Amino acid sequence: MTDESCTPISPGLEFVFDINAEIGQPLDGGVGRNGHRRIIPILGGVVRGPRLNGRVLMGGADYELIRSDGCSVVTAHYTLEADDGTPIYIRNQGLFIAPRETVVRVEAGDFVSPDQYYFRSAPIFDAPIGPHCWLSDALFIASCAFKTTDVTISVYKVT
Secondary structure, X not given: OOOOOOOOOOOOEXXXXXEEEEEOOOEEEEEEOOXXXXXXXXXXXXXXXXXXXXXXXXXXXXXXXXXXXXXXXXXXXXXXXXXXXXXXXXXXXXXXXXXXXXXXXXXXXOOOOHHHOEEEEEEEEEOOOOOOHHHHHOOEEEEEEEOOOEEEEXXXXXX
C-alpha cells in the first residue's frame, strides 16, 4: 500500500467570451408564494471572445424571482448562434444581490456600476457534436453587469 496524495487540484478560470444580450421591458407577474416574479424578454445580442463568436437569438427570456429579502434569483433560457450557424442552447442560473438603495436606483433606470452589486451566474450549455461541443463538456461561471436595455455576461470556463 502506498501513501500517495489524493489532493484535488485547485480550479482556475479561463475567459472564453462575452455575451451582450439586449433585453425588453419586464412582464410583471406579481407577488406569489415564492416571491415577486418578473419575465424579461431577450431580444437578441452578440457573442464575442477568444473561444466563441456569434449572436444571441431572439425568443429567450430571463425568469426573475425577487425574494422577500430583495435578492433576485434569475433563470434565463435562450439560444446562441455561433458564426458558423451552429445553435447552442443556454440555461443560465444566477443571483443578483444589492443593498435596497441600489435596487431602487436600478429599478428607476439609473446606471449603477457593477461594483455596487453582486451579479453572478452559472451557465450550462447544450451544443451539438462538432466544433462547439466543448461547451457541453465543462463547467462555467459568469460575472454579469446590466443596464435597462442590455446585460453583459462575461463567461469563464472552470479549468
